[in-house]
Amino acid sequence: MATEIITFVPFELSAPASLTEIEILEAELTKHFETKLTVEKQLTRQLVSFQANKAAPFYRWYKYKEGFSAALIAFLIDTGEIGPGKILDPFAGAGTTLFAARDLGFDADGIELLPIGRQVIESRLQAESLSAEDLERIGFWMLKKPWKNVSDEPSLKELRITRGAYPEQSRLSIDKYIHALASETPSVARILKLALLCVLEDVSYTRKDGQYLRWDSRSERQGGGKFFDKGTILSFDDAITIKLEQILGDINSQATQFGLFGQPDPGKISLIPGSCLDILPGLKGDSYSAIITSPPYCNRYDYTRTYALELAALGVGEVELTKLRQAMLSCTVENKAKDLIKLNSHWAEAIQAADRQLLLQSILTFLDNERDEKRLNNSGIARMVRGYFYEMSCTLFELYRVLAPGGQLYMVNDNVRYAGVGISVDLILSSFAESFGFIVEKIMVLPRGKGNSSQQMGLHGREQLRKCVYVWRKSL
Ligand SMILES: C[S@@+](CC[C@H](N)C(=O)[O-])C[C@H]1O[C@@H](n2cnc3c(N)ncnc32)[C@H](O)[C@@H]1O
Known part of the structure; x- marks a missing residue:
């Protein structure tokens, strides 16, 4: 079906934006994309979040809460019409797209800014090429806990926002563990380091909570905040032993299934570190058969705070942390x-x-006005929303360029609400996409919870915000 192109009528941008005006424009854009918005019953929340990875070998090692599932990638590749060639994820996170696409026979390139996601991806690749001796050595660490006998001179790096994150005994054990792994071969040390990153949250007083780290009331740091009990806090020795066992178990069961690392490697993964705003312009045009991605949502989630324990353990200092925060998509x-x-x-x-x-x-x-009238609960919200859409526009412009003609782009994203106004991220980004030449094939909406008509709530509901997977195609 031919896609109608929105024509932009002249508009007095400086006129005071009222809620009525937003409602009218929202209704117009909804009408424009009405036939593309489809509630997709198979897209469960589990599939479109990390949840479905929780039991998946390899993916379950490191819980990247903002990730989606490998099963989602399989679903999209299965139901889509992705031609042979390379797949790109410009916001690769812990590498779900890369590994899932690779396992289905595609070469996959990923761009990721934060060192934690990159470390998970690189360590997982390393885990696939360990020798029998390496595995034996990791097994030795699991059983004999060699770190217990070494010195506990401080080796775990800290940031201001991570100080006091661990019970004393675990903190000492982590220091010893880091100290001990330094004398292992690089491949073994990398897997041991990965296991450490995988347990830091579990053994700490903190819980990742979107915008920041939440502190358990047992920590000295919690201060006068609300009472919070994160539940059992595992000792470091117990947590790391369980994690090493899980890692070894997954590697060994894969080896038994396919012969020791004799599994044919169907595709190749390449990881490009840095910001996609810097990297995308240097990538060759027309070169990817598909892009499957999920950018940060416009939801104030601060990855540099929620992943601070891991970033500190990777040696990120205060200055670098601030730089990373600024380099992230706003x-x-x-x-x-x-x-x-x-x-x-x-x-x-x-x-x-x-x-x-x-x-x-x-x-x-409207948001600028709300800020000026001091009605926003944080004055930075207006700047963030503006930055988000303008940076996404530049990103989409580049993604259109690097996609091969006829190639598809799949994007998971959430709508948001500020100052009582729902922001249809799906419609606005799809409108940008059209202006670059994309054909908006579908905006697949996740069904709603019980008690709501998914058709009504999914497509028009103001109470609940849509979570969607956009499907756009570059014209031939
Ligand atoms: C929603 S997460 C993606 C998770 C991924 N789909 C997965 O399953 O692991 C968004 C990712 O974008 C990354 N990111 C944010 N700004 C970036 C930028 N400018 N360039 C590259 N990556 C960026 C974040 O660090 C985060 O890992």
């Missing part, structure tokens, strides 16, 4: 505006697409 109230044209002069078209998106401009004017 999704926190602390992100400063990025000078996108200075970053890349070719992005004028992408910026124009955002400038001309009427619903977005109306929402931004």
Whole structure:
């Protein structure tokens, strides 16, 4: 079916944006994409979140809460029409797209900014090429706990926001463990380090809670905040033993299934470290048969805070942490505006697409006004929302360029709400996509919980925010 292109009517951007105006523009854009919005019963929350990975060998080692599941990638590849070639994930996280696509026979490239996701991906690749001696050595660590006999001079790095995160005994054990693993071969040490990263949250007083780390009331740091009990806090020795057993178990059962690492390697994974805003412009055009990704949502989640324990353990210091936070796609109230044209002069078209998106401009004017009237619970929200959409516009512009003609882009994302106004991220980004030449094939909406008509709530509900998988195609 031919896709109608939105025509932009002249619009007085400086006019005060009222809620009525937002509602009218929202209704117009909804109407424009009405036939594309489809409630997809098979897209459960489990599938579109990390939950379905919790029992999946290899994926379950490190719980990347903001990840999606390998089963989702299998579903999309199965039901989509992805041609042979390479798949890209510009926000690779812990590498779900890369590994799942690779296992289905595709070469896969990933870009990831944060060292924690990169470390998980690289360690997992390392785990696939361990020798029998390496495995034996890891088994020795699991059984004999050699770190117990070494010195406990401080070796775990800390950040201001992680100070006091562990019970004293576990902290000492972590120091010894880090000290001891330094004398292992690089391949064994990498897996031991991965196991450490996998248990840090479990053995700490903290819990990842989207925008920040939540502190258990047993910690000295918790102070006068609300009472919070995260439940059992495992001792480090117990937690690491369980984790090493799980890692070895998964590797060994794969080896038994396919012969010791004789499993044919159907695709190749390449990881490019850094920000996709810097890296995408350097990638060759028309080169990917599909892009499957999930960017940070516009929801104030601060990955540099929630993953601070892991980042500190990887040696990230205060200055680097601040730099990483700023380099991330704007999704926190602390992100400063990025000078996108200075970053890349070719992005004028992408910026124009955002400038001309009427619903977005109306929402931004409204949020600016709410900020000026001191009605936002954080004054950085307006800047964050603006930064999010403009940076996403530049990203989508580049993704269109690198996708092969006829190639598809799948994106998982959530709508958000600020100052009482629902922001249809799905419709606004799809509108940018159309302006770059994408055909919006579908916006697959996740069904709602019990008691709601999924059709009504899914497509038009204001109470619940849509969670979607967008399917766009680059024209031939
Ligand atoms: C929703 S998560 C993706 C999770 C991934 N789908 C998985 O299953 O593991 C978004 C990721 O984007 C990364 N990210 C944020 N800003 C980035 C940027 N400018 N360039 C590259 N990666 C970025 C974050 O570090 C995070 O890992």
